[in-house]
Amino acid sequence: MKCSSAIQKIVLMASSSSPQRLRQWANFQSSPKKARTMSTQSSLKDAFSSYADYLNNLNEKRERVVKASRDITMNSKKVIFQVHRISKNKKEEVLEKAYKDLAAVMNQYVARLVKELKGSDFWKLRRAYSPGIQEYVEAATLCRFCKSGTLLSLEEMNASFSSLSNPSQEPLQINILDYILGLADLTGELMRLAIGRISDGELQYAEKICTFVREIHRELTLLVPHMDEPSDMKTKMETMLQSVIKIENACFSVHVRGSECNLLGTDDSSYSLMGAAEGIDL
């Protein structure tokens, strides 16, 4: 009985809120009962054929997007490797090549991805291409840090994509989550870079990295609790903190040992400072 009174209430509400829809509904209800004929059977088949086309097209497109994403990942990784080839005396040259490769990733592979995506695809196929975008964020932010010591912002990255699609279309916009996950991976790369710099005797550079990474971690600690899908993020934050600690420890060791041997700042310190990176799991 409780139930029927609830229905009555709904009927009342329904009739007051949308008379037009009610009429439409009434027409729909009173349409004559159709016998099941061959035509309904074949129309059902037609309908499913069109669903099949839709699903085929979607799957093919998703495959192409996944492929484009993989290419972006692969080539962004190459850029990152290139950055790690930095040495004390060959900074400009190495970075220049890295930037050239990065531009190639953008113009070749990101462009191909953008060509596939239009309208609602950006969100519909996001899972298919976000690994590539995250890797690209990582590569681009790493290049920027090495060049000018600053953090490449989401807005700047988005702006750089606008040239890829024609102005009438919606440009590719990096999702906030992808940007933040990219930053999280960046700290791992910076940790490697810091250890490498220490081995090369560039302690100042390593300390600059240390401050930078520590700042990113600190800022993200404030952001992450507000995010909607923090599942990936939690483990990444842990890893990020580990990276910070590794750089800190390396900087610490080099200070202690450096002051013992009085090698800090001298040119041929690389051999003894190698020890500073000992026990640090790359």
Added chain:
Amino acid sequence: MSSNGVVDNTSIDTTIFTSLQDKIDEETKTREELKDIVEILTKQGRLTQSLLARIHNCPTAQLQAQVLQPTAQSIQEQVITVTRLGQTASKYPFYKWNGIWQRDVQNLISSLQLYVWLSEGKLVTIEEVGVQFGVAVNVKETDTFHVTIEDYLLALCSTIEELSRLAPNAVTLGDFARPVQISRFIKDVYAGFQLLNLKNDALRRRSDGIKYAVKKVEDVVYDLSLRGLLSKEET
């Protein structure tokens, strides 16, 4: 900057993070706005489904009065909510948020499919679903709220399951014709699903269940025909 640890920490432009924070806050607001509407839809959906569940103990003769009429009202209430949801959600990218309402919209589509089959013996098309909901269907070019083909097909899987449950229950209530009708219908739908090239996703897993529904209903029909309980017309 010097090597003794005094390093200036202004190398990061902190507005980068405040701007990220603003964006995240905005997303949270949108999510709340949409969730509020979806919550209503969920509540109404529960009523619709509880009403439709009565088909399993309602004799076919009384179906119209006892089940279909009240269900129509309840579905209509949900439709009003969906229309409202559509108006609000169309302000935002569809696929960014559709996870919030997907399940409830699928349940509603399934209720409508079941309702229409019970009253007219036919499968409501996705276009008719769109007309009833007052929203677009299968939109490709523009980014607006719509019913997707995936939603429609997933809903159909639930509908088939419900009908396969109805077949034996109808017999219990003395309606021997019902299982035959159901059997024909879900065989048609099953044939339709076989036209689809599914990859290993939710739709594939759900539609895998249809063959068991077909078998279940076939068994009921077999039992009836074995005992001569079906009229000639029905077989």
